Amino acid sequence: MSDLSGVHRYASDPEVTRFMEWGPNTIDESRDFIRMAISFQKDKPRRHFDLAIVTKPDNCLIGGCGLYITSPHSREAFIGYCLRKDSWGKGYATEVAKRLLAFGFKELALHRIFATCDTDNVASARVLEKVGMQLEGRLRENKRISNKWRDSLLYAILEHEWKPKS
Numbered sequence: 001m002s003d004l005s006g007v008h009r010y011a012s013d014p015e016v017t018r019f020m021e022w023g024p025n026t027i028d029e030s031r032d033f034i035r036m037a038i039s040f041q042k043d044k045p046r047r048h049f050d051l052a053i054v055t056k057p058d059n060c061l062i063g064g065c066g067l068y069i070t071s072p073h074s075r076e077a078f079i080g081y082c083l084r085k086d087s088w089g090k091g092y093a094t095e096v097a098k099r100l101l102a103f104g105f106k107e108l109a110l111h112r113i114f115a116t117c118d119t120d121n122v123a124s125a126r127v128l129e130k131v132g133m134q135l136e137g138r139l140r141e142n143k144r145i146s147n148k149w150r151d152s153l154l155y156a157i158l159e160h161e162w163k164p165k166s
Helices: 004-011 027-040 092-107 122-130
Strands: 048-054 061-071 076-083 112-118 134-145 148-158
Touching: 004 027, 004 061, 004 076, 027 048, 048 092, 061 092, 076 092, 092 112, 092 122, 112 122, 112 134, 122 148
Parallel strands: 076 112
Antiparallel strands: 048 061, 061 076, 112 148, 134 148
């Protein structure tokens, strides 16, 4: 719960959340999110990994990210990330996406990891392409954002396509 102010700072910003199905959050919604993320840590086996994005060396919370197992049998998961707007364009999202892929493939032995982004979210699409994910298609009106149906781009990478940096 000590991360509440940091989480709420990005989760309550309309510009940060404009491509999200949630937000902008009230303080209670941000608190509920943290409670939910904490409760998922107790799941056995764990399928939801909500993580804070912090800068080094000051340990400042600048966003959140996650990896969510959708099919343990098929060894499949999706990733996502969200950053404060003063952290945009600095390479953090790319670093986070790379680390989520490494965690998924190396630690969790996943076979396939996917991500979606709004068709207008050019920066996020660029991040997914930079980390080696391939565009698989367009999902038509699959998300309702601000009371409007929105399309998403679907990206994915398979374990044998992933090339970790040594």
